[in-house]
Amino acid sequence: MARQCEVCGKGPQMGNSVTTRGKKKYLGGVGTKITGITRRKFKPNLQRVHISTKNGTRKTIFACTQCIRSGGVTKVVHNAPFKVPAQPAKK
Numbered sequence: 001m002a003r004q005c006e007v008c009g010k011g012p013q014m015g016n017s018v019t020t021r022g023k024k025k026y027l028g029g030v031g032t033k034i035t036g037i038t039r040r041k042f043k044p045n046l047q048r049v050h051i052s053t054k055n056g057t058r059k060t061i062f063a064c065t066q067c068i069r070s071g072g073v074t075k076v077v078h079n080a081p082f083k084v085p086a087q088p089a090k091k
Contacts, residue, residue, distance in 0.1 A: 012041050
């Protein structure tokens with residue numbers, strides 16, 4: 001199994017790692033120079049989350065943090081949230 005999000009399919013992407021040296025001009029130097037470009041891999045931030053499916057079963061999947069934050073997955077609720085008891089109206 002490739003490490004990719006099971007909700008949106010986001011996986012690793014290739015990019016460049018750029019190495020620079022020198023002092024910037026606005027800091028009084030002669031400018032920065034690019035001294036090396038190598039390939040690198042950008043990996044998605046995957047989290048293992050327990051979700052509840054539509055038919056009520058529970059399942060563990062790998063989902064990226066953007067899917068978790070945007071509501072793309074429904075996490076399992078272990079405890080019901082606290083409810084404040086209703087107070088009778090004072091006269």
